[in-house]
Amino acid sequence: MKKVRGYNFSREFMGERVPQHIQNIVIRQYCQSMGLHYMLSSTEYSMKNSSLIFDQILDEIKNLHGVVAYSIFQLPENNLKRNNVFLKFIKNKKTLYFANEGFKVSNQKDAYRVEMIWLIKKNLIKCPSAKDIWAN
Amino acid sequence: MLNFASKTERKISKDFERKGYIIQNVPDIKSLENIKKILLNSINKKIKLKKKIEPNNLLDFFHNKINKKNLNSIRLDIIKDLNKNKKLKELYYLIAKPFLDILVGNELAMQTRINLSIQLPRDKSSLLPVHSDVWSGDSAFEIVVWLPLVDCYRTKSMYILNPSKLNKVNSIIYKNKKNSSEKLYQSIQKYINWINIKYGQVLLFNQILPHGNRINNEKETRWSFNCRFKGIFTPYRDKKIGEFFEPITMKKISEIAMRYNLPKIK
Numbered sequence: 001m002k003k004v005r006g007y008n009f010s011r012e013f014m015g016e017r018v019p020q021h022i023q024n025i026v027i028r029q030y031c032q033s034m035g036l037h038y039m040l041s042s043t044e045y046s047m048k049n050s051s052l053i054f055d056q057i058l059d060e061i062k063n064l065h066g067v068v069a070y071s072i073f074q075l076p077e078n079n080l081k082r083n084n085v086f087l088k089f090i091k092n093k094k095t096l097y098f099a100n101e102g103f104k105v106s107n108q109k110d111a112y113r114v115e116m117i118w119l120i121k122k123n124l125i126k127c128p129s130a131k132d133i134w135a136n
Numbered sequence: 137m138l139n140f141a142s143k144t145e146r147k148i149s150k151d152f153e154r155k156g157y158i159i160q161n162v163p164d165i166k167s168l169e170n171i172k173k174i175l176l177n178s179i180n181k182k183i184k185l186k187k188k189i190e191p192n193n194l195l196d197f198f199h200n201k202i203n204k205k206n207l208n209s210i211r212l213d214i215i216k217d218l219n220k221n222k223k224l225k226e227l228y229y230l231i232a233k234p235f236l237d238i239l240v241g242n243e244l245a246m247q248t249r250i251n252l253s254i255q256l257p258r259d260k261s262s263l264l265p266v267h268s269d270v271w272s273g274d275s276a277f278e279i280v281v282w283l284p285l286v287d288c289y290r291t292k293s294m295y296i297l298n299p300s301k302l303n304k305v306n307s308i309i310y311k312n313k314k315n316s317s318e319k320l321y322q323s324i325q326k327y328i329n330w331i332n333i334k335y336g337q338v339l340l341f342n343q344i345l346p347h348g349n350r351i352n353n354e355k356e357t358r359w360s361f362n363c364r365f366k367g368i369f370t371p372y373r374d375k376k377i378g379e380f381f382e383p384i385t386m387k388k389i390s391e392i393a394m395r396y397n398l399p400k401i402k
Binding site (some may be wrong): 119128133 | 248371
């Protein structure tokens with residue numbers, strides 16, 4: 001059985017806020033559909049930029065098949081730190097799943113796919129938003 | 137504004153603006169045939185046929201092959217199976233690529249899942265009441281690529297509002313004269329156009345315009361795919377990058393620029 005640890009957030013991530021119980025429902029459902037053995041979720045601390053809980057999970061990654069985070073946007077905002085996370089999973093032959101988006105990272109190609117979405121998301125802050133264009 | 141578009145590009149753009157949609161012959165027939173094969177394969181996995189049926193007959197007369205009560209679960213299983221196919225999204229993009237280049241751009245984001253619509257004759261369970269996608273969280277910068285797998289005409293097809301009547305409809309909504317989508321439809325049905333489209337053609341439409349379908353009163357089942365596309369860096373609304381859209385044709389200079397940092401000075 002592919003054992004995975006859930007990972008959710010107790011704070012906003014990239015401007016989004018999702019209640020923890022909803023994050024857990026989505027993670028659980030995703031694990032069911034992917035045939036993964038879900039081992040409850042660890043909740044990240046609410047302090048800005050904290051990834052202490054995620055780092056803790058990474059320390060124990062050898063005993064797991066992988067991690068199922070609620071969203072790709074719960075990864076570190078810093079590009080270098082985020083890429084180190086991908087590298088850790090790839091080197092250890094583990095898989096990082098994202099329940100909301102349905103993506104996974106287990107090799108460089110997967111990491112590139114997720115990284116591009118991250119870079120676009122960060123750059124969209126500099127682009128006009130729908131609110132800028134329509135008053136309502 | 138300068139406009140360096142070719143004569144053909146201008147004509148397609150003008151038609152799209154005037155009618156709210158364009159119908160074009162699929163330029164990449166091989167991709168279309170592959171999409172149809174993938175669909176037929178998914179259908180055959182789901183329903184076990186006693187004897188081999190010619191593909192067009194299977195699609196058009198699908199309602200004779202299934203128990204209608206199971207339609208929703210059949211549809212969901214087929215969609216799930218289709219979206220497992222890693223090639224489907226690329227094939228789908230290829231059938232509309234030249235027109236997307238003209239109407240949207242060439243640095244595109246695509247909906248992560250392709251939708252499938254199955255409209256059985258006289259089926260009331262799969263209707264899409266009159267709506268505009270932007271009314272439910274889509275960005276106005278999105279376009280819909282709608283691909284029929286069978287010939288679609290009259291109520292076997294979909295309808296779309298004539299763009300010249302959009303302000304009129306907005307005014308009806310603003311004044312709250314109609315308190316249900318059915319009443320809204322009744323009041324605007326004289327302004328809508330039904331789409332007549334054949335297998336081998338593709339429809340690109342402006343999802344800002346109210347559209348939908350009615351009970352299919354023809355004798356055949358409708359099969360169509362739909363999928364949204366937009367410019368990667370155009371505004372998003374509720375359908376976000378990552379969870380709903382994914383970049384498919386990002387250019388190298390954009391990637392380089394996104395990674396670039398100006399040098400810092402102490």
